[in-house]
Amino acid sequence: MSLPIIFDTDPGVDDAQAIALLFADPAFEVIGLTTTFGNVPVSTATRNALLLTELAGRDTPVAAGVAEPLVKPAGNHALHVHGQDGLGNQQLPAPRQVPHTLDAAHFIVEQTRLRPGEITLVAVGPLGNLALALALDPTVAERIREVVVMGGAIVEPGNVTPVAEANIFSDPHAAARVFAAPWPLTLVGLDATHRAVLDPPRLQRIAARQGALGEVLARSYDFYADFYRSVKDIDGCHPHDSCALAYLRRPELFHTARGHLSVGTEGLAEGQTFFAPEGRAYLDGRWSGNPLVTVCLGMDGAAMVAWMEEVLTATER
Numbered sequence: 486m487s488l489p490i491i492f493d494t495d496p497g498v499d500d501a502q503a504i505a506l507l508f509a510d511p512a513f514e515v516i517g518l519t520t521t522f523g524n525v526p527v528s529t530a531t532r533n534a535l536l537l538t539e540l541a542g543r544d545t546p547v548a549a550g551v552a553e554p555l556v557k558p559a560g561n562h563a564l565h566v567h568g569q570d571g572l573g574n575q576q577l578p579a580p581r582q583v584p585h586t587l588d589a590a591h592f593i594v595e596q597t598r599l600r601p602g603e604i605t606l607v608a609v610g611p612l613g614n615l616a617l618a619l620a621l622d623p624t625v626a627e628r629i630r631e632v633v634v635m636g637g638a639i640v641e642p643g644n645v646t647p648v649a650e651a652n653i654f655s656d657p658h659a660a661a662r663v664f665a666a667p668w669p670l671t672l673v674g675l676d677a678t679h680r681a682v683l684d685p686p687r688l689q690r691i692a693a694r695q696g697a698l699g700e701v702l703a704r705s706y707d708f709y710a711d712f713y714r715s716v717k718d719i720d721g722c723h724p725h726d727s728c729a730l731a732y733l734r735r736p737e738l739f740h741t742a743r744g745h746l747s748v749g750t751e752g753l754a755e756g757q758t759f760f761a762p763e764g765r766a767y768l769d770g771r772w773s774g775n776p777l778v779t780v781c782l783g784m785d786g787a788a789m790v791a792w793m794e795e796v797l798t799a800t801e802r
């Protein structure tokens with residue numbers, strides 16, 4: 486089985502864990518990483534994506550993407566969660582590689598023209614690159630095999646506002662365009678990702694098998710887990726972005742439903758994801774105008790982190 490992937494990311498501590506998984510699981514064929522602002526400015530996200538790729542021993546293309554939201558004013562990055570460098574404040578070397586000549590949106594459009602119907606787009610940051618790819622060429626939606634978005638919260642409370650999850654809140658207008666596009670899409674939001682906790686012993690076992698990449702994962706994890714200890718009663722972190730990859734490889738761990746997704750773009754509901762289950766008639770059609778998608782409403786978190794460890798310890802780097 487080979488799953489060609491473009492991974493759209495804002496590394497970011499949990500993004501880094503997912504990037505390690507992406508390169509460790511032989512089922513994934515990583516066509517490219519595309520970067521966005523989010524946890525950190527896009528320049529930092531791109532630097533980290535290049536460095537993590539190198540530490541994984543790959544020369545996969547990294548295409549730099551959007552630096553700010555499509556419509557709303559640029560806000561703060563999550564440096565208190567991920568560190569000034571996005572990886573928990575460590576002495577990181579500069580990457581040797583440089584970004585791809587194409588920007589992220591053009592890269593997505595180009596690759597889907599080269600391999601129509603084959604590519605799965607996994608987006609684990611704010612959704613501006615996907616929205617721009619749709620604007621450049623709306624037929625990109627027909628050429629994507631599947632879109633998996635880590636973002637949103639259906640029943641679970643938000644993590645940056647009482648109702649909004651960080652990736653969607655960072656660019657709700659981009660999310661609105663992505664949810665309105667006619668491509669097969671699955672949302673892996675906090676309803677799933679909050680079920681998993683990556684605890685310190687498991688992370689240590691993972692890091693010990695990941696060589697130089699493992700050292701970066703371990704140091705960044707310490708900073709991220711400290712943040713979680715300060716805001717939640719858990720010992721460890723939620724490996725949000727890795728859950729999007731788990732959905733592709735272990736779908737049986739997820740509880741899903743079909744329906745229509747929309748997003749609030751202003752006021753108290755800014756960044757909130759609204760889910761109208763398939764076939765349910767509400768007072769009017771406002772919540773059911775978008776195409777049908779799949780949302781994850783739960784996940785076997787213990788099995789998910791066990792899968793992460795299995796993949797990341799299978800071979801020593």
Ligand code: BDR
Pocket residue numbers: 497498499500524563609610635644650651652725726
């Ligand atoms: C999401 O927001 C970011 O901080 C994480 O990397 C993840 O993609 C979780 O809400």
Ligand code: CA
Pocket residue numbers: 494495496497499500523524609610726
């Ligand atoms: Ca992320």
